[in-house]
Amino acid sequence: MELIEKLQASGLTGNEAKVYLELLKIGEASANQIAKNIGMDRTLAYTVLNHLIEKGQVNYIIKKGKKIFSCSSLDSLLNQVKSKEILISELINELKTFEKRDSPKTKIEIYEGKEGLRTMFRLMWKYKSFCSFGATGRAYEALYESNALAKEWIKNKGSGRVITNHKYKNHEMTNLKNMFFKYLDVESESTTTIYGDYVSIHTAIDKPFIILINDKNIAKSYLNHFEVLWKVAKA
CATH class of the missing domain: 1.10.10.10 (Winged helix-like DNA-binding domain superfamily/Winged helix DNA-binding domain)
Incomplete structure (x- = not known):
């Protein structure tokens, strides 16, 4: 950019x-x-x-x-960002008064485009760890700020385990500290990531498309699947 x-x-x-x-x-x-x-x-x-x-x-x-x-x-370039952050924080507090309290147990959201990826990453970086399989690095490449955000997250003791194809072994994402990679010879155009009670499934071939699932049991099930794959994947 x-x-x-x-x-x-x-x-x-x-x-x-x-x-x-x-x-x-x-x-x-x-x-x-x-x-x-x-x-x-x-x-x-x-x-x-x-x-x-x-x-x-x-x-x-x-x-x-x-x-x-x-x-x-x-530093004055941050003025607008800080002003917007304060405004949005106040807005969120006001909007919470209208939010339904009887939310469904399972929440599913769909996002598109680069802003959708940013929403997914902002949520993911709130957690200290994540597990991901089917990674291609395309989402990482799609956002110019990805590398800086990832390094900041790692600086705050974040870590991740990622399963990807051998062909991505030299991808920039594999050089990040506190990120542990294993490899399977499986072609995948979608990436599944588990963090907290969330599961995100995304593709970034052309226009990014993200499905975000918030459900404790579903997240646990996907994590169990990940652990099985992690055991058979090669370092």
Whole structure:
């Protein structure tokens, strides 16, 4: 993923990302200079800079009667994320008052796309361990942040056991610490992962598709199957 795309993913618009990155490269500049450098209308560049100032990501000083802009601390990129986190936390607490208390014993959810994978991984990383079979590494490759998140999880004492095909023996995922791999010569296009009372089954061939099952007994049954496979799989 390009820097512009990553900046957009952090909460900036396309124009904000272009202006911010250019300003970061040159250190400080007038709106006119930035507009000229990136081929943007001066008025638009000025408007974008004002939006970035409102977000706390750009500041300015007056030199010889002109506004000279510069980027704030890089940590300011977290401002929007932190604000959204606080807002969403408050929203979740409010929504819990409407949530049905008589939820069914077994809960099944279906997700699609990369955001579905993110939902699955965010849930999985809440647990200290997981077991997975049929792993292909495609979900890991689909999200640019996978490696960083996995390392953070491992840093917090997370560990996992994974059964995959021999052909994935040199995949990047096999280099992660606290991750133990065994191999079976079985072709599988879907990956099954057990963590806590959850079982997730996903494919990531084209558009990711995830089935998430929350049931203690089902999770235990799948874990029993995993343990049998783990015994016969080769290190």
